[in-house]
Amino acid sequence: MTDYSDLLYLICAMVLFSVLSLNTAKKFNTLNQQSHRAEAELRALNIAQSEIDRLQWINTFYVIEPFLPQGYIYKDYPIQVTETYGPNDRYTDTFTVHGHSEFIKDRRGTIVYHITIYVVNTSFSPEIFVFLDYFKTIGY
Amino acid sequence: MNIGITASFVIGGIFLITFLKFNNNVINQTHELLHRELNHEKMNTLLEIIEHDFYNIGFGIDTTVAILESTPTSIVFKSDLHDDDNFGVTNVRWFFNINDPVTDTENPNDFYLTRIGPSGFSSVNTSKFPVTHFKLMYYNTNDSLTSFRPDIRKIEVELIIESSDGYKINGDNKTYSSLVWKRKFSPTTLNIPANALITRSL
Numbered sequence: 001m002t003d004y005s006d007l008l009y010l011i012c013a014m015v016l017f018s019v020l021s022l023n024t025a026k027k028f029n030t031l032n033q034q035s036h037r038a039e040a041e042l043r044a045l046n047i048a049q050s051e052i053d054r055l056q057w058i059n060t061f062y063v064i065e066p067f068l069p070q071g072y073i074y075k076d077y078p079i080q081v082t083e084t085y086g087p088n089d090r091y092t093d094t095f096t097v098h099g100h101s102e103f104i105k106d107r108r109g110t111i112v113y114h115i116t117i118y119v120v121n122t123s124f125s126p127e128i129f130v131f132l133d134y135f136k137t138i139g140y
Numbered sequence: 141m142n143i144g145i146t147a148s149f150v151i152g153g154i155f156l157i158t159f160l161k162f163n164n165n166v167i168n169q170t171h172e173l174l175h176r177e178l179n180h181e182k183m184n185t186l187l188e189i190i191e192h193d194f195y196n197i198g199f200g201i202d203t204t205v206a207i208l209e210s211t212p213t214s215i216v217f218k219s220d221l222h223d224d225d226n227f228g229v230t231n232v233r234w235f236f237n238i239n240d241p242v243t244d245t246e247n248p249n250d251f252y253l254t255r256i257g258p259s260g261f262s263s264v265n266t267s268k269f270p271v272t273h274f275k276l277m278y279y280n281t282n283d284s285l286t287s288f289r290p291d292i293r294k295i296e297v298e299l300i301i302e303s304s305d306g307y308k309i310n311g312d313n314k315t316y317s318s319l320v321w322k323r324k325f326s327p328t329t330l331n332i333p334a335n336a337l338i339t340r341s342l
C-alpha cells in the first residue's frame with residue numbers, strides 16, 4: 001500500500017458492492033412477497049368460490065332475503081375462517097368472510113338477488129382480498 | 141511482514157467471504173423462486189383435471205350410486221366425464237399412495253397421486269402426479285363431515301406440492317418450496333334433487 005488512495009479505492013468498491021447487494025436482496029424480497037401473496041390470493045379465491053358453490057344449491061328465497069333475518073344465510077357474517085393445510089395441520093391461514101345479499105327484481109315468478117362474497121386476509125400488509133359477485137335467480 | 145500486504149489480505153479476505161455468501165444467497169433465492177414457479181405450473185395442470193373430474197362426479201347417472209368408494213386418500217366415482225368420447229358412464233379413481241414414492245426426485249416427501257379414468261376420446265389410462273399431500277373430506281347438506289356415501293354433497297380436496305429439489309442446504313437439511321391448495325366442491329349431480337338425471341355437461 002503506497003498511500004491512502006488504494007484504501008480509498010477499496011472502500012469505494014465495497015460501498016458500491018454493498019449498495020448493489022442491497023438492491024439485489026430487495027428485488028428478491030419483493031419477488032418472494034409477491035409470490036406469497038399470489039398463493040394467499042389463490043386460497044382466498046377458493047374460499048370465496050366454495051361460498052358461491054354453496055349458494056348454487058339454495059332453492060328457497062328466504063335464505064338469501066336480507067329482510068327476513070331469521071333464515072338469512074349471512075346474518076352472522078362476517079365470520080372468521082381458519083383453514084389448516086397439510087399433514088398434522090402444518091399450515092394455517094385465517095380469513096374473514098363477508099357475505100351480502102341484495103334484492104334486484106321480482107318478475108314473472110322469479111326473484112333475482114345480487115350476492116357479494118368478500119374474503120379478506122389481514123395477515124398480509126397491504127391486506128389480501130377477493131370479491132366475487134353472484135346473481136341468484138329463484139322461482140316461486 | 142509488510143503491514144500493507146497484511147491489511148490488503150485481511151480486507152480482501154473479508155470482501156471475498158462477503159461476496160461468496162452473497163452469491164450463495166442469490167443462488168438459493170433464484171432456486172426458490174424458480175421452484176415456486178414450477179410448483180404453480182404443476183399445480184395448474186393438476187387442478188385443471190381435478191376440477192373437471194370433481195365437478196362432474198356422477199354426471200349421467202342416478203345420484204345415489206355416484207360414489208363407490210370414499211376414504212381420506214382415495215375416491216372412486218361413476219361419471220360420463222367427456223360427453224363426446226367413446227365411453228358412457230365409467231368408473232374414475234383418484235388415490236394417493238404413500239407406498240408409491242417418486243424415485244426420480246431428491247425430495248423424500250413426494251408420492252404419486254394416481255388417476256385412473258378416461259382421458260381422451262377412446263382411452264382409459266393411468267396418470268400419475270407427484271404430490272406431497274392429498275386429502276379428501278366429505279360433507280353432507282349441513283356442511284358436517286360424513287362417511288355415509290349417499291349423504292355426500294360436498295367434497296373437499298386438499299393438496300400440497302413441493303419442489304423436486306431442495307433449495308437451501310444447511311448440513312443435511314434441505315428445504316423444499318411448497319404450494320398448498322384447498323377447495324370444497326359441490327358437484328352438480330350430488331346436489332340436484334334425487335333421481336334427476338343430468339343431461340348436459342357443466
